[in-house]
Amino acid sequence: MLDDLMRAGWPALDEVDVDGWVARFSGGVTQRANSVIPRRAPADLEAALRRVERLYAARGLPVVFQLGPSAQPDGLDGVLADRGYEFGSPTAILTANVGEMPPADVEMAELPSDEWLDLWWQVDGRGDQSALDIAAKILCGGPALYATVLDADGVAAVGRLALVGEWGGVYCMAVRPDARRRGHGAAVLSGLLRAGRARGVTRAWLHVRAENTAASSLYRKAGFTETSRYHYRSYRGQEPVQHVHPEP
Template sequence: MIPSESPGAGGALAETVRGLQERAARALPAEQVEHADGWWLRHDSGSSWWVASVLPHGPDGLDGPDTSTAAELARRVARAEEFYARHGGTARFQITPAACPAGLDGLLAGRGYDRAHPVSLQAAAVADVPGQRGGGPLRVRIEDRPGDAWFAVWHAVHGGGAGPAARGLLDRVAGPSAYARVLDGDETVAVGRAVADSGWAGVFAMATVPAARGRGAGARVLGALADWAGAHGAARLYLQVERDNPAALRLYARAGFRELCTYHYRTAGAKP
């Protein structure tokens, strides 16, 4: 059973969400990672910005109202800010109400951090995701490494991600990985990837070229990755999708994904 964001599910939901976000951090491994009081401090010089954010997980004891609690939370934030200053990066925190200290969002707002990028964390049982569908001109190929055609689609759709930094990030992934390509004839028109990790598989890097949209290419990618995940011991899938992407949200809903929780980011800005 996958916990949902509902009354009474708090403890189980928090444990699930923390576990999934840490799996995602291993599937998107930053160049530099430090663990401080259970918080993941991550810096990456060249790939996607969300790779280089703080995961404020771990034992906290920071939910109480007393001053010692507030001071400890401020100390941890200052430690993170020092980490990013040392690496020449911008301090950014991933804020998940279900899984991080209750006072963190307000503290960062008071320090001038900007709020942006609302994200939905979703999950599905592998058995509920429609598998690969036969027939039609579209074919799916699964590979264990991304080739130039895979990167070309990602770059065409998202405008980046084909350079040395992105390739280096994928080289650092330690878990079993699958790179899916949907082909129309000899042309790759959609891609995605998955990483298996302790009973779950994360879905990442979904992209379909505009000319192939509305033809089921994205669903074919998800079906192929679900089949691969099941064959690699994963009973459940998870993914992260921005809330302002309605086409992707519809695709994932049709494939059986349901929202576990939402989160957002706080990025250092001008001090008040």
């Protein structure tokens, strides 16, 4: 279920079904939107791998698989490793029930402003203006809420809550470097969950890189607990995908 929620919360610009796998393409912007979700075991594993590799090669992209506990077939991670795919970006998935949240001094919108995009890209972006334009299309590929915290110097922190039924997905949490350790991240998270709850969100999920202990601490204080983990396997010898960090 979480795979489907994450797929809806961060929608790729194009998808191709490969015998039960979903190959996603978004101009190389973010690993998540340019990777394969191995949802069901293909009838012919070798044929599926060859087709996936041709699809990504035709687009000039490295072949990337997102591998969590539900990846099919069993043992796919080892098959990819033997094939020369490199391990990377171990990421925890955390979930929480959304209860009453304290008020926060946060501006909320249904679309990202230019200032919101500028700060997020400054903190987590990878690439030029064309990459940012693609990222904006991914962000606006489904309903979401966008939180902004302001200080005397302008936009201090931002975040996004993807709205997927009764679930909300926390993405794009970013704080301006000189405004960190002032509670802005906690304010953004509280504001997003409070606004999501008002729209019927009862459960939330988020991603955090395994080594990001500061973010993990913030989320755990807000009631999030780890549900599972995933990582990526990328085909060796290809140019690295242009991406923002896979965690929010």
